[in-house]
Amino acid sequence: MRRLPGHTRTPYGRERVVLRRLPVWLLGGTVVPAMSAGMARLWPWELPAAELAARIGLIDILAVAVVILWWTALFTVGIGAFIVMVMKGPAYVADAYPLVDADQPAEGPVRK
Numbered sequence: 001m002r003r004l005p006g007h008t009r010t011p012y013g014r015e016r017v018v019l020r021r022l023p024v025w026l027l028g029g030t031v032v033p034a035m036s037a038g039m040a041r042l043w044p045w046e047l048p049a050a051e052l053a054a055r056i057g058l059i060d061i062l063a064v065a066v067v068i069l070w071w072t073a074l075f076t077v078g079i080g081a082f083i084v085m086v087m088k089g090p091a092y093v094a095d096a097y098p099l100v101d102a103d104q105p106a107e108g109p110v111r112k
Contacts, residue, residue, distance in 0.1 A: 004091035012088065015081040022078050029070035033063035 040059040045052050 002093050004093050007091040009090055010088040012085070015084040015088070018077060018081040019085065022074060022081075026071070026074055029074070030067055033066045033070075037063040 037060050040056050045055070047055065
């Protein structure tokens, strides 16, 4: 593959900023729900043991759901930023190959 002659690269934009900040966003979006689940265990609840276990279990499920949603969203944003970064890079020319019917193209399917 050869670079396309005369092609100018597009300057980097927000995609590089997004890709650099992804680890921080990933960590922050994971720690906050984990802290809420941890704080639920430290909170002085005045509930019966069975109801307390159910409430803490619900908070844990919600925290895991929020973390999975956050990771999925960041993964999607990261893929989009990566695609934009690749598309702004240098253009390449693929090797040409000879067409068998270049002079007289074959006719396509005939509809009746």
